[in-house]
Structures are given as C-alpha cells and as structure tokens.
Amino acid sequence: xxxxxxxxxxxxxxxxxxxxxxxxxxxxxxxxxxxxxxxxxxxxxxxxxxxxxxxxxxxxxxxxxxxxxxxxxxxxxxxxxxxxxxxxxxxxxxxxxxxxxxxxxxxxxxxxxxxxxxxxxxxxxxxxxxxxxxxxxxxxxxxxxxxxxxxxxxxxxx
Amino acid sequence: xxxxxxxxxxxxxxxxxxxxxxxxxxxxxxxxxxxxxxxxxxxxxxxxxxxxxxxxxxxxxxxxxxxxxxxxxxxxxxxxxxxxxxxxxxxxxxxxxxxxxxxxxxxxxxxxxxxxxxxxxxxxxxxxxxxxxxxxxxxxxxxxxxxxxxxxxxxxxxxxxxxxxxxxxxxxxxxxxxxxxxxxxxxxxxxxxxxxxxxxxxxxxxxxxxxxxxxxxxxxxxxxxxxxxxxxxxxxxxxxxxxxxxxxxxxxxxxxxxxxxxxxxxxxxxxxxxxxxxxxxxxxxxxxxxx
Numbered sequence: 001x002x003x004x005x006x007x008x009x010x011x012x013x014x015x016x017x018x019x020x021x022x023x024x025x026x027x028x029x030x031x032x033x034x035x036x037x038x039x040x041x042x043x044x045x046x047x048x049x050x051x052x053x054x055x056x057x058x059x060x061x062x063x064x065x066x067x068x069x070x071x072x073x074x075x076x077x078x079x080x081x082x083x084x085x086x087x088x089x090x091x092x093x094x095x096x097x098x099x100x101x102x103x104x105x106x107x108x109x110x111x112x113x114x115x116x117x118x119x120x121x122x123x124x125x126x127x128x129x130x131x132x133x134x135x136x137x138x139x140x141x142x143x144x145x146x147x148x149x150x151x152x153x154x155x156x157x158x
Numbered sequence: 159x160x161x162x163x164x165x166x167x168x169x170x171x172x173x174x175x176x177x178x179x180x181x182x183x184x185x186x187x188x189x190x191x192x193x194x195x196x197x198x199x200x201x202x203x204x205x206x207x208x209x210x211x212x213x214x215x216x217x218x219x220x221x222x223x224x225x226x227x228x229x230x231x232x233x234x235x236x237x238x239x240x241x242x243x244x245x246x247x248x249x250x251x252x253x254x255x256x257x258x259x260x261x262x263x264x265x266x267x268x269x270x271x272x273x274x275x276x277x278x279x280x281x282x283x284x285x286x287x288x289x290x291x292x293x294x295x296x297x298x299x300x301x302x303x304x305x306x307x308x309x310x311x312x313x314x315x316x317x318x319x320x321x322x323x324x325x326x327x328x329x330x331x332x333x334x335x336x337x338x339x340x341x342x343x344x345x346x347x348x349x350x351x352x353x354x355x356x357x358x359x360x361x362x363x364x365x366x367x368x369x370x371x372x373x374x375x376x377x378x379x380x381x382x383x384x385x386x387x388x389x390x391x392x393x394x395x396x397x398x399x400x401x402x403x404x405x406x407x408x409x410x411x412x413x414x415x416x417x418x419x420x421x422x423x424x425x426x427x428x429x430x431x432x433x434x435x436x437x438x439x440x441x442x443x444x445x446x447x448x449x
Contacts, residue, residue: 078367099355139362
C-alpha cells in the first residue's frame with residue numbers, strides 16, 4: 001500500500017502542516033480510481049469524504065429538471081473536490097462525475113472530523129485551508145453568475 | 159485638467175496612423191467569416207495601394223458608411239499588413255451594419271491607434287495570455303507574433319474563457335496552436351451543454367492549473383473588465399508581479415487620438431495612452447465606481 005504522507009505533504013493544499021498533522025490526515029486517506037462515467041459522489045447522498053484529484057477530470061453537476069443535468073464546473077489535476085463533509089447535514093449538494101480516468105486521494109470525512117474534534121489545532125489548520133478553497137469557489141461562482149460575456153456587458157471593440 | 163494628463167507614448171514608426179488621422183481611408187471588404195452566432199471577421203483591402211502596418215494590440219476606427227464609426231481591435235497577423243483583419247461582435251447599430259457587409263462593399267478605416275502588447279519585453283520569459291470572450295481577438299496578433307518566433311519565448315500558455323461552447327472563437331486556430339506550435343492552450347466555458355467534454359468554470363480557475371514560472375512571466379489579459387480584475391488577483395496569487403501584467407481597457411472611444419475626451423478614464427485617454435496598459439498603471443482606476 002502506497003504511503004501517502006510524502007504526496008500529501010507536498011500538495012499545496014496541505015503544505016506547511018506539521019509532519020504529525022500530515023500523518024493524521026494520511027491515516028484517513030486512500031487512493032481511488034474512477035472510470036469515465038463513474039460518480040465520485042451523488043447529489044443528496046451522505047457527504048463522508050473529500051478528494052484531492054491526482055490526475056484526470058471530474059465534472060460537478062446538478063440535476064435541474066426540466067433542463068436536465070447541468071455541469072457547473074470541472075476539477076482536474078491537483079484540485080480539491082468537496083467540502084460538504086465539513087458542515088451539517090453532511091450531504092452532497094451536487095454530483096461529481098468522472099469525465100475521464102480520474103485518480104484521486106480520497107479522505108474520509110468522518111475520520112477527519114473525529115481527528116479535528118480531538119485536535120483543534122489540526123481542525124484550525126484544515127478549516128483555514130478549506131476556507132480558502134470555499135472562498136475561491138465563491139469568487140468563481142459569482143463571476144460565473146455575472147455572465148460577463150453576455151452581449152449587453154461587452155463593448156464593441158472586443 | 160491637462161496638467162494631469164500624461165504625454166502620449168511614442169508609437170513605433172511602422173504603426174503610425176495615416177497622415178491625417180481624422181480622415182478615413184477607403185477600404186473594400188475582401189472576405190467575411192462568421193465566427194459564432196453574433197461574431198464575425200472582416201478582411202479589408204485598403205484602396206490606393208496603401209498598407210496598414212500595425213503592432214499587436216492596436217485598433218482601428220471603422221466607419222460603416224451612413225451608419226457610424228466604432229473602434230475595433232485588429233485581429234490579423236502583423237506580418238501581413240496588406241490585409242486588415244477585424245473580428246467583432248454585433249452588439250450595436252454600427253457593428254450590426256458591419257455584419258451585413260458583403261465582399262466588395264466599401265468601409266472607411268482610420269488608424270491604427272493605441273499602444274501594443276509587450277511581445278518584445280516578453281522575449282526570454284514565459285508568456286501567459288488570458289482571454290475572455292471576444293477578448294481573444296485583440297490578443298490574436300500577439301499570438302501570431304509569438305508563434306512565428308516561438309523559440310524566443312519559454313512556455314507559452316493561452317487560457318481562454320467563453321460563455322458557452324458555441325461562443326468559442328477561432329476554434330481551428332486554437333487546435334493548430336496547441337498541436338503545431340507548442341502552445342499550452344486551455345479553454346473553458348461558463349456554461350456547458352451536454353456534449354461538451356472540456357473544462358467548465360470561469361477562466362480564472364485555469365490559472366492555478368497551468369505550469370509557468372511566475373517570476374519570469376509576462377501576462378497579457380483581455381476581456382470584460384470584471385474578468386480582468388479577477389484574473390489579475392489570481393495571477394498575483396500565483397506570484398506574478400503586477401508590473402509584468404498588461405491589460406487592454408475599453409471605453410467609449412471616438413476620435414482615436416486623445417482629443418475628444420470620450421474615452422477618458424481618470425488621467426488616461428484609453429485611445430491614446432492605451433488601450434494596452436501595464437496593470438500597475440490602471441488597476442486602481444478599474445475599481446473606481448466614478449470612472
């Protein structure tokens with residue numbers, strides 16, 4: 001079984017954490033592979049983990065009848081996917097579907113929540129990092145909502 | 159007021175406007191190309207044997223007879239000044255009129271005007287080009303210049319964001335650049351339809367994903383202003399200093415030579431001092447509500 005500590009300690013998301021903290025996180029982590037068309041998680045299901053994408057691409061989707069399934073964003077190499085495991089009711093708001101062969105490090109949310117309750121320093125470190133991820137997602141979502149390329153917002157020269 | 163205005167920067171001899179910049183040069187439409195549902199490219203031939211040497215990033219004032227005049231960036235190859243190429247989106251009366259022009263129709267052209275992308279300063283560096291929507295058109299001349307001298311640059315990355323897959327400009331060329339010219343081309347769309355297999359999300363989300371050396375990078379950004387603001391933030395986050403980032407601004411340009419004041423943005427006249435600016439010179443102006 002691959003030791004994930006070196007990989008996790010080098011990942012930008014966890015960089016700067018102590019080796020003891022990395023060891024705890026690695027204790028809740030494992031490698032997984034998703035084939036194209038396979039769900040990483042489904043809307044409404046229990047959100048019990050998050051993912052570090054090692055390689056591949058996954059689409060975050062929402063079912064929006066009658067428009068069907070809409071892709072909201074895609075995530076790929078190096079990115080973090082999922083934060084519903086952090087906050088009640090621990091349910092996925094969206095689905096994530098592998099668009100190509102996708103290799104991830106899956107981190108067990110329940111395991112991590114338990115560790116964070118036991119070690120608030122670890123919890124604070126993780127929350128700081130997730131606040132950054134959530135903030136970036138929020139910025140991107142707001143920009144997406146602005147629909148900046150709509151005709152009425154674009155000048156003539158370009 | 160004039161005391162706060164900066165003197166115009168010298169324009170390269172090769173890209174000097176016509177002797178009288180207020181008099182349009184008659185041109186004839188040689189070819190029209192529909193790019194997307196509302197975007198088209200016009201190829202124009204100047205009459206009287208004139209050529210239009212220009213630098214990447216410059217624009218012309220195009221005069222549609224009987225309708226009016228608008229500033230449109232040049233989207234063609236600077237190495238072929240015999241033919242003027244403009245890509246624009248039909249959003250107003252003039253550009254809609256322009257979209258109806260056919261081969262052989264006449265059009266007036268004044269220019270070229272404005273500053274240019276720093277393709278020379280980028281030599282020896284990595285180059286990150288970030289385009290949003292029709293903002294790819296003013297950047298295309300810079301990309302032509304780069305691909306024709308590819309060995310002068312390090313990594314060259316083009317990040318392009320469009321509204322939907324149907325709104326992607328220059329599809330064929332994007333594929334060619336990616337395949338034949340060692341450019342890293344990443345395209346994303348804000349909204350995806352069922353068949354789209356590419357990236358979904360705003361163009362800023364691509365910035366953390368691509369490899370480049372932030373301390374030896376020149377970034378050129380063109381798109382809606384709000385998109386450029388967020389792009390600059392993301393580039394800064396990656397470590398690109400703001401004095402290595404260039405932006406192309408857009409305001410209501412009329413005269414093209416800094417006389418009428420329609421395009422004034424604080425102490426700058428966009429038509430004369432820009433439209434391409436070093437980010438550090440205009441970032442503070444972009445977030446001012448009053449401007």
